[in-house]
Amino acid sequence: MMKLDGHISQRFNQDLEDIRSRLLEMGGLVEQQLVKAMAAFESGDSELGLAVSKDDVEVNRLEVETEDLCTKILVKRQPAASDLRMVLAVSRIVRDLERMGDEAAKIADLGVRLAEEGSSPIGYVECRNIATRVREMINASLDAFARYDAEKARETMRVDEKVDDEYASALRSLVTYMMEDPRSIKRVMNVMWTLRSLERIGDHATNVCEQIIYLVEGEDMRHSFK
């Protein structure tokens, strides 16, 4: 575990603790958004869909606040080395969390649309499976952040390969289905966009993991996995 003590200013520790805990709060909210969004998607419950949109306002507020705090820390405390990495990593991670929240809101909207247009004859199992995986990715990456655990971040990144495979395979079967039953196209398309959003949430969770590795090891992991 990284040591946060030994600073000149006790207030500085407090600042770092503050952005860390906001990030974790925001991440927990985003995870719950995904859970609710999937429930709205499966049930077409527009009340639940609305709840996800409300959460999104809160997530956006937390993002702006946390980024403001990060900027203030940079200006006032002028952190170096691992403290600087912490501030930079937090400000990048909250952007990815915010985008995950956006995708969750899209999924909730698609659920409401499915309720209006009639539910899709196919694709729910695939969505559920991929949603479970990306939810685990969010959870594991927050855990890795809380413990400064680069190994766990690496493990979590590997889950995204499975997500991508399952996503590609689900798309193929949806296309086949639509070809056989063209009347289902509109409804199946809603499932397709949901899959796409889930896959993007997995990508954002991967970005979060890269930032955790950078935070812990000081190395920039981006593009090395591409």
Place this chain on the structure above:
Amino acid sequence: MMKLDGHISQRFNQDLEDIRSRLLEMGGLVEQQLVKAMAAFESGDSELGLAVSKDDVEVNRLEVETEDLCTKILVKRQPAASDLRMVLAVSRIVRDLERMGDEAAKIADLGVRLAEEGSSPIGYVECRNIATRVREMINASLDAFARYDAEKARETMRVDEKVDDEYASALRSLVTYMMEDPRSIKRVMNVMWTLRSLERIGDHATNVCEQIIYLVEGEDMRHSFK
């Protein structure tokens, strides 16, 4: 125009100039990537598609380099006020540029796939129109950055509303077409993913504009348009 003189260190000016010019170089490359990607998409030319992938390696390299430079400036020069905003804005903008490059690479890949699976019977005009708009958005946002022109950034953001409208309308006509001619579904899907990537490029250009407004006016524009 923002004044960059009057600093204690001449080297500091040089650093700021350095990240600015790298950003503009990277932006120019991404714009060209989009032009080539659309040519590959329309012609199914796999050589051109490959060229876009090569550009993407260069864009990724520029992103990592520029972000490293930004971090070094933060540590060594400890900038304040407008200089700090410049460093933070640049480090955020290059991330969006890099993601635009990723989307361009996806479009080039889809072009190659269309050449293999047979070209789509529909959707090229729509793609071309939206591509022209988002290319203008990239170009205008780089121009706004180079001149610190917040008004131009605001104008450019408004173009994205048109992009979103055209995108939604194009999707509707593609779905209608697929329902009438199910054998075309696979090929039309490739056009659909291309439209999706173009729309995302527009979103990233909007993010860039928000950062320019933040840079010039010191205000965070995010979420105020949502």
